[in-house]
Amino acid sequence: MSDLSQELFDLLGPKGWLSAHDSVGSVRDWLDRYGEPPLGIARPATTGEVAAVIGACARAGVPVVPQGGNTGLCGAAVCGRAGSVIVSLSRMNAMGKPDTATGSMTVEAGVVLAALHDALEPHDLIFPLHLGAEGTAQIGGLIGTNAGGSHAARYGMMQDLVLGLEVVLADGSIWNGLRAVQKDNAGYQLRKLFCGGEGTLGIVTRAVLKLFPAPKVRETALLAVPDMDALVAVGSLLRKEAGEFLGGLEFFSDFGLDLALANVEGLAMPLESRAPWYLLVEMTAGSSKVPLSEIMQSCLEDGFGQGIVVDGALAMSDTQRAAFWRLREEQPEGQRLEGPQLKHDISVPPGRLAEFIGEAGNLCQDILGGVRINAFGHLGDGNTHYNLSPPAGHPDFADTAPALATALARLATELGGSFAAEHGLGRSKIALADALRPAAERALMGRIKQALDPQGLLNPGVVLAANTSGTIDRNTPNLL
Amino acid sequence: MSDLSQELFDLLGPKGWLSAHDSVGSVRDWLDRYGEPPLGIARPATTGEVAAVIGACARAGVPVVPQGGNTGLCGAAVCGRAGSVIVSLSRMNAMGKPDTATGSMTVEAGVVLAALHDALEPHDLIFPLHLGAEGTAQIGGLIGTNAGGSHAARYGMMQDLVLGLEVVLADGSIWNGLRAVQKDNAGYQLRKLFCGGEGTLGIVTRAVLKLFPAPKVRETALLAVPDMDALVAVGSLLRKEAGEFLGGLEFFSDFGLDLALANVEGLAMPLESRAPWYLLVEMTAGSSKVPLSEIMQSCLEDGFGQGIVVDGALAMSDTQRAAFWRLREEQPEGQRLEGPQLKHDISVPPGRLAEFIGEAGNLCQDILGGVRINAFGHLGDGNTHYNLSPPAGHPDFADTAPALATALARLATELGGSFAAEHGLGRSKIALADALRPAAERALMGRIKQALDPQGLLNPGVVLAANTSGTIDRNTPNLL
Incomplete structure (x- = not known):
């Protein structure tokens, strides 16, 4: 057992520190494309324990990967580098009492979305985020990825539904921003910044969520x-x-x-x-x-x-x-059972959706004649899951995947939209962002990352290439 | 004429560069509490001109203060240091065509809010931000201060109403994030971060705003x-x-x-x-x-x-x-005409508003017996403008103003709310934030400021004390 393993075991006990061997389901991502073997899985039970884990990892120079329900599609919740520590908040799944007058509730990050829905039902309140993975996805991961889903056009994305946050920062200190008010302009909107940070700026441990009256x-x-x-x-x-x-x-x-x-x-x-x-x-x-x-x-x-x-x-x-x-x-699911597929998560201004669908179809057919296009999604916010199956009778995409992804992402960008609408960049879309987004935008993100995580140990290689923070290089051998 | 004055005059022409003498109304803030004499007022007509102004000031090491309608109540839109350059975007007041299908519209930062309301009326669309100063306040300032107003509980604050932004950064470069989609998770939510930055992280030049169908x-x-x-x-x-x-x-x-x-x-x-x-x-x-x-x-x-x-x-x-x-x-206005007053901009969770009003009244009477309390505001989001008039017959607050402000801010904080609900920190509430907010929170803001404005020239002394960025000290004599 490495020194860090021993330290985390001593800190968290046998329920709180699992070897990778004991937690195989947490190692690879949902689509089984990413996930190097971790040093182990930390399962802290309190914010203090999360802070202690992050502090220990920071001292040891070992990267930390926060993992919610591990339902993400871009590889953000598993290790990019062998020997990193996965931090799962599954044991932190307590919920406060809903405040009816205020329309808010404090929950721990490990609460599963469907469990939150169920808990609110007797109170005639709703938390209006709905998506396919709600039976598994956790609040912390939903905040980290700024989840959207099928009701976002009316109620907003996760960033619109979070009033306050508690976050463990890169050095293991704790930011308590658990305020329960919409109007809080006492400085920069940190609560919004951590929504969509994909665990690269801090680890969300608790949140005050906005609730709505249940429809009648x-x-x-x-x-x-x-x-x-x-x-x-x-x-x-x-x-x-x-x-x-x-x-x-x-x-x-x-x-x-x-x-x-x-x-x-x-x-x-x-x-x-x-x-x-x-x-x-x-x-x-x-x-x-x-x-x-x-x-x-x-x-x-x-x-x-x-x-x-x-x-x-x-x-x-x-x-x-x-x-x-x-x-x-x-x-x-219908498409998954059909065989190999390519998933793309596009948004365009809703008024330009017809234009996108028309042009995208032509682009895809030019790259791979006969490709079968399954576009579905959320008309209200112009978010299309533009997923492809190979031409009938073909076993796979025969190396056209990058060309297809790039063409679709470029088209979405030209139409004023996004190639990473609600799934985030994770590990899989960094190259697209580097290629298609303004350099000034990527540089701003790099500066923010460097400012909040100077050691570059929070989920390195997610959102930004691992060498962006200045301290870690893609070509550096694994630290461990 | 200083070298920088000459450079800006040459760049912007006589309409674009006014001496402080020619623009007296822009020098002091709305409440006439802040505002050192500027070097002059830059009135660029394009984003490129804004970038050129910021670049010239950065090279000269001269602070820049963005100013919208100058209706703010915390001193953020006027100079903290004599010889700074005020940048007004009043001439950038073009509006794009509203996109009905998408529910969005691109506007320049100098558009006055009421003019936007008027422009949308024939299209049966609304931009649902309403506040007292709407006849003067400009979109850029409303974004910079993350304005709230009377419809925020239903439609959100400015950060909820901005889909895309164009921002001139501290070095004079331009970030074009003018996308018109709600769902854009391609990295950190920069568009949200600049809402409420009070001009200390960049200068907003254009925005894509979210529109709603007009009520029937x-x-x-x-x-x-x-x-x-x-x-x-x-x-x-x-x-x-x-x-x-x-x-x-x-x-x-x-x-x-x-x-x-x-x-x-x-x-x-x-x-x-x-x-x-x-x-x-x-x-x-x-x-x-x-x-x-x-x-x-x-x-x-x-x-x-x-x-x-x-x-x-x-x-x-x-x-x-x-x-x-x-x-x-x-x-x-009724209170202004009554004489001296103290304004406080508090939010608490709506369910705790009665508790706040009760305890705040006791605190204020303890500090200044007979003080006359005028609390009004927005029940939906728990935002109270808790304004005070001196006891009847007293001409002023006799040095109790700091004690009153601190007691109210502390109470709001204890109740899970904010002492800077919708007006921001500006210059006037930095000390409260430093005293009442977690040190980790203030440090995070300082790091973000340092990352985005390493020279500390964007609206120094607003949101954070001027020496927070590391390069400017409160005690440093004026630069100019």
């Missing part, structure tokens, strides 16, 4: 839409006529529907017609006096009248609602 | 409320029953009402009863199918039934609505 009425529709221009037009119509009620506004394609129906058990298509695109519309309201059904139907009639909706169904029960949502939510 | 229906009520506990309870009731419709939720006191009625022309009190507190409730909805009047009346009936509302009036016309709002909006 809900309407869900699944629409068939003839083309992308129509999809964008339906989005504009709904935004204008249904104002503040729009929750989910999720789209997927006929190809994606085919993949899901073919590969996933128990799905059913409720519409009689097939069309190139489908839109799942969910409206909710906090007052039972709102005639939400009438509002939804009026919007749909307008859509039919304008020819931008060609078929539609309203969910008449919670079971039907869940069935509609599953068609959208099983898009990733 | 609106209801406004003025309520009389028996005590602070009842006020908080009414807030909770409204939040629960009127969900997403709550816009303004503005409170003021009977003392504040007296001040306004006595000192401001043309005000009328629409309620028959007087009560210790009043609450202005405004609900809006994006769909004309929402029975907003019924929802409002039902909430009021509940409030009467519970005894937490003792009187109320509904605005029956836009004229009445404006009259209700004036009672709240003239609170600062």
